[in-house]
Amino acid sequence: AQKITQTQPGMFVQEKEAVTLDCTYDTSDPSYGLFWYKQPSSGEMIFLIYQGSYDQQNATEGRYSLNFQKARKSANLVISASQLGDSAMYFCAMSRHGSSNTGKLIFGQGTTLQVKP
Amino acid sequence: DVKVTQSSRYLVKRTGEKVFLECVQDMDHENMFWYRQDPGLGLRLIYFSYDVKMKEKGDIPEGYSVSREKKERFSLILESASTNQTSMYLCASENSGGHDEQFFGPGTRLTVL
Numbered sequence: 584a585q586k587i588t589q590t591q592p593g594m595f596v597q598e599k600e601a602v603t604l605d606c607t608y609d610t611s612d613p614s615y616g617l618f619w620y621k622q623p624s625s626g627e628m629i630f631l632i633y634q635g636s637y638d639q640q641n642a643t644e645g646r647y648s649l650n651f652q653k654a655r656k657s658a659n660l661v662i663s664a665s666q667l668g669d670s671a672m673y674f675c676a677m678s679r680h681g682s683s684n685t686g687k688l689i690f691g692q693g694t695t696l697q698v699k700p
Numbered sequence: 701d702v703k704v705t706q707s708s709r710y711l712v713k714r715t716g717e718k719v720f721l722e723c724v725q726d727m728d729h730e731n732m733f734w735y736r737q738d739p740g741l742g743l744r745l746i747y748f749s750y751d752v753k754m755k756e757k758g759d760i761p762e763g764y765s766v767s768r769e770k771k772e773r774f775s776l777i778l779e780s781a782s783t784n785q786t787s788m789y790l791c792a793s794e795n796s797g798g799h800d801e802q803f804f805g806p807g808t809r810l811t812v813l
Binding site for chain 1: 709733735740741742743744745748758788790792801802803804805806807809
């Protein structure tokens with residue numbers, strides 16, 4: 584069965600430092616996508632970054648990068664130079680495909696990140 | 701700017717009531733989704749729709765139904781609300797193809813008393 588695991592319920596980081604949020608996944612599909620979303624206290628889910636299973640290079644989007652280790656089935660999110668506005672819950676997700684060809688997502692449990700001034 | 705809107709941010713209902721949660725997207729997306737979010741469980745897929753009048757069950761469809769009469773609108777229906785359906789409900793949409801990001805609405809926090 585497909586599964587996403589985030590083992591860190593909560594994390595703290597000092598402002599301006601880098602932080603890594605862990606995500607491991609399990610799937611037997613050769614084709615899949617990995618996503619990270621941010622959910623501030625307002626509740627809305629904000630897309631951060633995407634990595635395809637066939638992508639050779641790690642994805643980067645501004646201060647966000649995805650450390651994709653396919654053999655280990657891990658897709659950790661790295662946030663560089665943390666800002667107070669990065670305080671939020673972060674979700675790792677994986678797309679799965681069925682007969683209807685929709686990117687149904689399966690989500691991890693989430694990690695709450697708090698940035699300290 | 702792309703947008704997914706949900707009819708209510710907060711909703712309080714009584715056990716046994718029929719509840720409608722509405723979601724509208726303005727991006728002409730084919731696919732729409734309903735999730736519920738509970739602490740420690742992340743988001744779980746209730747139902748999704750890949751076209752008008754087309755729907756498929758997600759991982760936790762029991763106690764829910766959906767309706768998609770128009771492309772931009774996807775409704776979640778609780779036929780007889782129960783206290784264990786107290787949760788945050790999130791609607792999302794995406795283009796078909798499967799590797800595009802999903803765009804989420806602001807969520808509806810439903811409390812069933």
